[in-house]
Amino acid sequence: MITVRGLRVRLGGAAVVDGVDLDVADGEWVTVIGPNGAGKSTVLRAVGGLLPYTGTIALGGAPLESLSRRDRARTVATVPQHPVVPPAMLVYDYVLLGRTPYIRALGRESASDLAVVGEVLGALDLEGFAERRLDTLSGGERQRAFLARALAQGARTLLLDEPTSALDIGHQQEVLELVDRLRRERGLTVLATMHDLSTAGEYADRLVLLAGGRVVAHGTAREVLTEDLLAEHYRVRVKVVDGEQGPLVVPVRR
């Protein structure tokens, strides 16, 4: 469960996020949408404890700042938009980095850490890639490895910043279906940001539309993905049509 109240983040003197309230229930998937510069990634990084902020953020009822770094890393796992790919590191060792919050300072991995990694690799069908170098994988395979490291953290809350921006539509769907399956199987709470509005609406339980660092609309896909709201905040003319899984947003050339 994520509870955000009056979140303000200043970056380089400017208020990038300016009074955001946000709730994500246990097991829920909420996706933050909004134009470039709306503050989507900043909200995610703040919830992940990676930025100084004012206001309150609570994870499962516990204030974020009350958690030690290690406890925080066991509670919330982040997949950044562009994770760093360490040169020559094997997928297995990369996923094992996710166990860092369970390893004492100066300690090393226990048998249960290795077992968790083996299980996560299995759940994501990555066993065949364990001995491959991460920097030789394709975009879709890499995205699964990034997810695997986050899952290895054993956190109940997953933050995904643009998880599909580097992927073709086939792999986009593959990754999002995977996240949805993991969420249901493991009872994960998911907070994501996405650019593709139709896809965002298809997978999330609720959408939050952010513009200029504030929440300008929130609700189900049908409530948020309206021609008027999108025209106002994205400054684009769109046609919204009914799809099988919810509204589909089609930009119209001016």
Added chain:
Amino acid sequence: MTTRPARAASPAAGGRAETGGRAADAEPAGFNAAADRTKNPAKARAKAAGRKPAGLRAAWLAGGFVAVAVALVAGIAFGPVTLPPGGVAAELLNLIPGVRLHSGLTEREVAIVTALRLPRVVLGLLVGAMLALAGAAYQGVFRNPLADPHLLGVAAGAGLGVTAVIAARSGTGDVTADLPFGVPLAAFVGAVGAVVLTWLLGAAGGRARTPATLILSGVAVSAFLAAAQTYVMQRHTDSLREVYAWLLGRLATAGWHDVLIVLPYAAVTGIIVLAHRRELDVLTVGDEEASALGLHPQRSRYLLVVAASLGTAAAVSVSGLIGFVGIIVPHTLRLLAGPSYRSILPLSVLFGGAFLALTDLVARTVASPAEIPIGVVTAFFGAPFFAVVLRRIKG
């Protein structure tokens, strides 16, 4: 010393404490395309589960000890008087309490082994180990394969510190009163000052910090410190010869004195850096992600920079400016033994020491009876090697 954890338990035996999942054995639907590479999923799963984390392999560790032993015996056996390596090895084993072997060496030859050459070779091992370990640590801290005590200006800073101390003492006739504190501490202050200066200068470019900008700032800082050092030398011409001899890099045959100066600093540096070998692997994903994984990346970085600078300073204070060891050794190990700092750091200690001890052997035998400064020899091998590294990171 080994970094290998115990063999992993199978998933069934190990259990899954934290993720609380239920799907460990469910064959995920819709992912068959991706799983095609795995001919036998069950076998691959078992292999993945039983795998060990990247780290030090026993064969490499053994290789490191063999290299040290070879360097030790060769470094002692060869010189103006060549001794039989077998006899040298026997004499070395005789130093271990309780061992009594017949080496066949005369009393005079035994004296050469234990009193003259052994201290020098041990010093070479220590200095090489420190320079290689510091280089590997800097490379991890700055996430920069070109980082090296010399290229970061650290050695120049230490050099300025030592020059200042030698110059200040030359008037008092107290040059040889090398307490374990004075010279290494001056070198340490210079080293840390230089690395901070290089880091700040490299950061001045804002977000455009690349491996190249850090090295360019290191060049600028080195040039500045070298100029300051030249100025100090010109002001104290009476100590010029001594400073110059030291600058070129040399391992003195001065008994155990220098070894005892370096040893405490080397121990502190070695313990701190080696204790952080796993953290350096985590830091390869960058500060923000390392922080999200529960580390204090900045805190680890500061500690490691201070420790590596301490080791560099101690090495520089007894041996002068010996370049490129910190880049040749860790890099070769990275290419051959894998990219994990868990193997690079301990192996850098062993192979760095062996490398420098053997380089010293070359330096004092090729132009015998004259001695080539060891810094000249390492630069002779190191500069072309550096060009190779540069080519690799471009590609």
